[in-house]
Amino acid sequence: MLIVDDSKVDRTLLANLFAGSYKVLQASGGRESLDVLARGKVDIVVLDIGMEGMDGFAVLEAMKADPDLADIPVIVETCETAHEETALTCGADDFIAKPFNPVVARKRVDNIVVKHVLERERLQAALRETELLAARRAQELLHVAEHDRLTGLYNRTAFCRKTAELLAAHPDEEFAVIQFDIERFKIINELYGSAKGDEVLLAIARTLGEWLHVAGVYGRMEGDRFALCLPHDVALEGDYVRALEEAVAATEVDRQVVLYFGVYEIEDRTMPVDIMCDRANLALHSVKGDYNTHFALYDSDMHQTFLANHELVGEGERALREGRFEPFVQPVFDLATGALVSGEALVRWRDPQKGLVPPGQFLPFFENSGFIIRLDGHIREAVCQLLVQMSEQRSSCPPVSVNVSRLEFYDPRFCQNLIDLVSRYNVPPSLLRLEITESAYADNLPQLLEAVAQLQSHGFTVLMDDFGAGYSSLSMLRDVPVDMIKLDMRFLGDGGAGAQEREKGILKAIVPMAKSLGLPIIAEGVETADQAAFLKSIGCDYVQGFLYARPMPRDEYVALVAAAAAATPGERG
């Protein structure tokens, strides 16, 4: 308690009155009272109003203006009833009249102090609660900011931060960063619904928690891609790999779910963790689609390859702008009659320095980069021009097929763009055949089926390319409404005599079945007379390959078509 009174008598009297229940400070004037308050807060001020110099009203005003002092309760002492009302209006909490009635004075001071102490405690409790709530909320926000909502695992940012912390905390231990994902995860979502897809992701998250929660850091980077940072020996031991595969198998998805792993063994700890992740990811992509190996270690060649690929795509962009891509056409012949029935357009890159760049050197990289869509668009345009040229020279011309990348089916305008293209050139849609690789059907079934149906209804002919190359099941022939099938003979022949015989056996079964469904078959990659004889024996309709004709520049093809037409007038495929 602070007693402020310029009368020592009154001050002493009050101090004596409250000495038993308060620690009493005294000030003999207004200024001195503010000095005392500046040194430390008190629970209550008993303030004389009529003081010389700075009077009680001025002190009250100064206290109310100072945020540190404004909440200290003030009881004024006065012998003038006129001052009581003014003091209360100025912010005093109560007054005690002179001469003091000790009972009344004590009671009023006690009441005010108790009220203020209770109020302060209530406020402090509320503040503590608010702080607790804020802390909890901040924790929740941090959790949301750092964790993947579905699996509760760390997200990319948090994974990188936690990994950096782990590496810093164990400077003498060897670590590796691993990235893994699920082969064709999208199909699981498409075929079984996203709930099943989520179930697979949750099974992975659970297994990571069970196996690795003490070993290292793990998180979900995006979609079906996860990242781990583990001690080197744990990373290469691979127990967790088996555990993950078992967990995924236990989700009862009715097809084999394959996980691919890429591992980067950390050498340079100063490298940002996201670059370590990129390197693990490069290793992962090096085994993507490999049926035998699901696990790859990063090596520096991968980085070089990556840079080279990146550069290649840049060169491709430039070549496309400069018109250096052109279609070569490989003719297709009727196996029974030898007549030229159609052609397949194949992209060639004519580089001013390198000459013709083999397609194997650029197509796979363009496929992965998405640049293939623009390249295919360019080739289709050139093929339409070729068809227009041939139609103008002859009364009819054989159709030419073009390749359609599976990536195109993600573009909702894809069908309309094709329809617009043929109508712009006034080319019958049946002349522009569309080859869709078999693996695309496995990738994106619903959109693709819809697109194929729409294209067929507009008169396009759809071929299933590379049939038998990998993913197909025979049931796909039943489900997918294609018009023709292409078998690639290059898929025969690498597996030794026994394997060749088995594959020939499969072809023997496929061809009659396709024919029974009314699907004509083109065998491409036919290079030997033996192959031709075999194909003839099983009733294959059409052939394409080096044995008959290589892919050729468009002018040569036009000339060949003209010559063939002259030799066998009226023949069409």
Add this chain to the structure above:
Amino acid sequence: MDEARGKLAALGIEMDATMKRFCGDTDLLVEMLREFAAEDLLERLPAAIAESDGAAIERAAHAVKGTSANLGLHGAECALRQGGPGGACGRARRHRGVGRGGAGVLPGRSRGHRRSLI
């Protein structure tokens, strides 16, 4: 102690209420009476009157009134209350005499200057 109380009562101090205020501490009351007599409080009023400073007169009169009331000097307090600031002059002069006289009759102090007006 009773003797002292008797002397204080003889000065016109309202002993019951005042002793309650001083928590029964007669020594403190005596000390404070001496303090009151020595304070320049009693000089302020005549000085303010001499300078015709109305606000100062009022403040000094209130101060004297409040403190004298706390000391149980009922007469002085009444005199000031009745007079108010405007009429405090003569009474204040007398009051001054009270203070000094009061000091003179306090127990244990010289009684040679007793000029009590009460």
